[in-house]
Amino acid sequence: xxxxxxxxxxxxxxxxxxxxxxxxxxxxxxxxxxxxxxxxxxxxxxxxxxxxxxxxxxxxxxxxxxxxxxxxxxxxxxxxxxxxxxxxxxxxxxxxxxxxxxxxxxxxxxxxxxxxxxxxxxxxxxxxxxxxxxxxxxxxxxxxxxxxxxxxxx
Numbered sequence: 767x768x769x770x771x772x773x774x775x776x777x778x779x780x781x782x783x784x785x786x787x788x789x790x791x792x793x794x795x796x797x798x799x800x801x802x803x804x805x806x807x808x809x810x811x812x813x814x815x816x817x818x819x820x821x822x823x824x825x826x827x828x829x830x831x832x833x834x835x836x837x838x839x840x841x842x843x844x845x846x847x848x849x850x851x852x853x854x855x856x857x858x859x860x861x862x863x864x865x866x867x868x869x870x871x872x873x874x875x876x877x878x879x880x881x882x883x884x885x886x887x888x889x890x891x892x893x894x895x896x897x898x899x900x901x902x903x904x905x906x907x908x909x910x911x912x913x914x915x916x917x918x919x920x
Contacts, residue, residue: 842897843893843895844863844896844897844900845862845863845893845900846891846892846903846907847859847861847869847888848889849869849880849887849888850886850888850889851884851886853884853885854883857889858872858880858886859907859908865888865891869886889920890920
């Protein structure tokens with residue numbers, strides 16, 4: 767009788783080699799697509815970190831989206847943004863379709879809630895192609911745990 771030691775059969779392969787056998791080596795197109803997605807997502811994060819520039823010079827980069835996300839001639843992006851008052855230690859969280867115009871309204875005193883603590887500068891913004899997800903993220907940022915997350919990470 768042959769003795770079997772443990773649950774790994776003799777001659778088994780590592781998980782990595784099994785994955786390579788099952789999936790095969792990645793093609794050049796797959797490697798390039800992965801790199802483009804990584805660069806695009808890092809670009810969005812880098813632009814959000816550079817948002818400290820103030821309310822006038824807001825860099826907005828083109829987003830990479832699929833054809834199924836395009837409707838009516840273009841994507842309807844929603845921006846969740848965090849403003850910080852320059853004069854006082856106040857923050858404001860909101861959602862908009864046009865970020866530049868909305869911040870101009872905040873600094874012109876056209877928004878009653880933010881007119882008391884003008885001028886404002888943008889602290890962070892996040893672009894969403896799905897409006898429902900944008901509103902849910904805004905609601906989360908306004909919750910106690912979302913405020914803690916924004917204070918620590920954004």
